[in-house]
Amino acid sequence: xxxxxxxxxxxxxxxxxxxxxxxxxxxxxxxxxxxxxxxxxxxxxxxxxxxxxxxxxxxxxxxxxxxxxxxxxxxxxxxxxxxxxxxxxxxxxxxxxxxxxxxxxxxxxxxxxxxxxxxxxxxxxxxxxxxxxxxxxxxxxxxxxxxxxxxxxxxxxxxxxxxxxxxxxxxxxxxxxxxxxxxxxxxxxxxxxxxxxxxxxxxxxxxxxxxxxxxxxxxxxxxxxxxxxxxxxxxxxxxxxxxxxxxxxxxxxxxxxxxxxxxxxxxxxxxxxxxxxxxxxxxxxxxxxxxxxxxxxxxxxxxxxxxxxxxxxxxxxxxxxxxxxxxxxxxxxxxxxxxxxxxxxxxxxxxxxxxxxxxxxxxxxxxxxxxxxxxxxxxxxxxxxxxxxxxxxxxxxxxxxxxxxxxxxxxxxxxxxxxxxxxxxxxxxxxxxxxxxxxxxxxxxxxxxxxxxxxxxxxxxxx
Ligand SMILES: [Zn+2]
Numbered sequence: 001x002x003x004x005x006x007x008x009x010x011x012x013x014x015x016x017x018x019x020x021x022x023x024x025x026x027x028x029x030x031x032x033x034x035x036x037x038x039x040x041x042x043x044x045x046x047x048x049x050x051x052x053x054x055x056x057x058x059x060x061x062x063x064x065x066x067x068x069x070x071x072x073x074x075x076x077x078x079x080x081x082x083x084x085x086x087x088x089x090x091x092x093x094x095x096x097x098x099x100x101x102x103x104x105x106x107x108x109x110x111x112x113x114x115x116x117x118x119x120x121x122x123x124x125x126x127x128x129x130x131x132x133x134x135x136x137x138x139x140x141x142x143x144x145x146x147x148x149x150x151x152x153x154x155x156x157x158x159x160x161x162x163x164x165x166x167x168x169x170x171x172x173x174x175x176x177x178x179x180x181x182x183x184x185x186x187x188x189x190x191x192x193x194x195x196x197x198x199x200x201x202x203x204x205x206x207x208x209x210x211x212x213x214x215x216x217x218x219x220x221x222x223x224x225x226x227x228x229x230x231x232x233x234x235x236x237x238x239x240x241x242x243x244x245x246x247x248x249x250x251x252x253x254x255x256x257x258x259x260x261x262x263x264x265x266x267x268x269x270x271x272x273x274x275x276x277x278x279x280x281x282x283x284x285x286x287x288x289x290x291x292x293x294x295x296x297x298x299x300x301x302x303x304x305x306x307x308x309x310x311x312x313x314x315x316x317x318x319x320x321x322x323x324x325x326x327x328x329x330x331x332x333x334x335x336x337x338x339x340x341x342x343x344x345x346x347x348x349x350x351x352x353x354x355x356x357x358x359x360x361x362x363x364x365x366x367x368x369x370x371x372x373x374x375x376x377x378x379x380x381x382x383x384x385x386x387x388x389x390x391x392x393x394x395x396x397x398x399x400x401x402x403x404x405x406x407x408x409x410x411x412x413x414x415x416x417x418x419x420x421x422x423x424x425x426x427x428x429x430x431x432x433x434x435x436x437x438x439x440x441x442x443x444x445x446x447x448x449x450x451x452x453x454x455x456x457x458x459x460x461x462x463x
Contacts (some may be wrong), residue, residue: 004028005043006429011053011390014356015380017364024053026386026443029428030369034382041377046431048390051423052356055364056088056119056387057341058378060371061180061237061261061309062143064090067112070324075127077407078337081312083433084405085338085452086422088119088387089368089377089448093147095154096388101126102134110447118438118446119427120387122371125158126178129164130258130328132171142449144360144371145178145235150219151186153284153332154302165223169232174273178233178370183244184285195327204278208271208286213241216285220244235370236260238311239277240285242295259370261307264340265412266296267345273412279323281412300362301354307338307367308344312337312354312406312428314331335406339399345391345420372450388430395421 008028013034024031025041028068033041064078075092082090092113094100098111106125113121125143130199135146148168151160160168165181172179177308196202201209220236224247227234232395239245239260251258265283270290274281281287288296299305313333323330336343341363348354369379399416401409425433432440 001229003040003428006036006046007041007043008046008048008053009038009387011048011379014052014054014360015155015356016055016360016378019356024380024386026429029386029430031380031382031384031386034380039441046086050392051378051390052393054086054379054389054391055380056087056389056427057086057262057311057423058362058367058373059312059337059340060307060367061085061311062090062337063095063311063313064092065096065314066116067108072316074116075113075119075121075445076312077405079117079119079121079445080405080438081338082440083119083427086341086389086391086420086425087203087337087388088425088427088432089121089149089373090119091109091122091124091144091371093124095157098158099128099157101130102126103137103141106138106143110142113330113445114443114447116442118432118440118442119445120377120448121445122373122448125166127160129160129168135171135174136178138174139177142447145180145239146172146451147180147182148435149182150223151182153182153184153186153189155460156345157260162222162226166226166230166285169227169230169234171230174231178234178235179227180237181223182222182237184215185219187216188215196431202328204274204327205271205326208274211284211286213243213288217243217247221247223250224251224256224258228254229342230377233257236284238266238309238443239305240264240266240288240296242299243363245290245296245299245304246330249302259306260304261309262296262305262334262369263309263311263344265311265334267300268343269291270335271410273274276411278327279320280410281334282327282330282332283313284332297352301350301358303361305362306370308340308362309367310337310340314406316408334413335408335411336413338404338406339411339416339440341418341419342422343413345393346418350419351395359462373448376451378450386426388426389422390424391420392423393420395419410440410456
């Protein structure tokens, strides 16, 4: 059987270790060479002249709703939307009915996703206070991390009180796994909701006022302290404040294994969007005011934030519209997976002057590293999976509903004018998205396990 060779010529490679001109040789789905000139190599050719080649995005926080609430999204639509947005790997959160908290539900979700995904995927499992044996079984099935709620926020997903959190952190340490926390202080949150109810507040801003930054920051600091005290690896989901990022930075300096992610909604949206869009901008943590958004950008260049994630949580239009009069009747979550990376390229690179290297780390290498998927995923180096996104960094375009591949094409970023567009997304050497269309059948995405000992040769870089 002959080998499958793809040669990508003329592009600018923008990896987590640098930006340079090179041609790529891809053999059987893996990067086989990074060379000055691949003109003499035979194989299928792709001309990337004028384009920038980033590692395919790794979105470590999605809610694709399969198998139980497929009417909201599903892996077929959700991963198509991801591919159109430059993402070649998604890692889905355990929210489902039943919750992915045991081996049977984990397998059910993995099988469903294997039939419908068009990009590669991994799964997290829920930490709800189950035994360490049950957690060990989930890890053995391939759970990349465990996710816990510190507040009652997600229906059907029991929160962990401090005692349960400590037990879980000890178990995670024992299993050499990672705990991802949704960090909001439950007492403060319930009090905020009660205050809004008592005042008869049902307007969009009442949502943000019910869970102000203090609700997040207190829980983050407590989780960091408990993780440090137990020696566990902790990852803070959807950091929405600069204070959270600073707390993570301090913990890392002190030698603890603490990381965090943020989402485009906390970087390119603010309270003005919540006021304008109401239920279609309701998420948790809530959108922040402009000063907080600017403060978050100010710490983005420092490298503490390991990952940009979508927290893509789609609902039907009817479910969101239920909050038109009363914001609290709208479910929490946004549809952003397809516009996440373009919005960060536009704002971070074009408007704020951050580098391609910064973006490659934030969107690909960072999340892949902290889930044990690196360097198979998240890099451009010899031996790695050929997961690549080709960008026209100059193209200006408008986010239009009709171009979204989600099952429910709405996004709070509709109407935005962005600079920088995904032209093609490649997964293991195969073009999954190009020319506005998905080019593969559902089920071509593969289930990912953490690689315990990756054996990858260092990339050969042109001098
Ligand atoms: Zn989430």
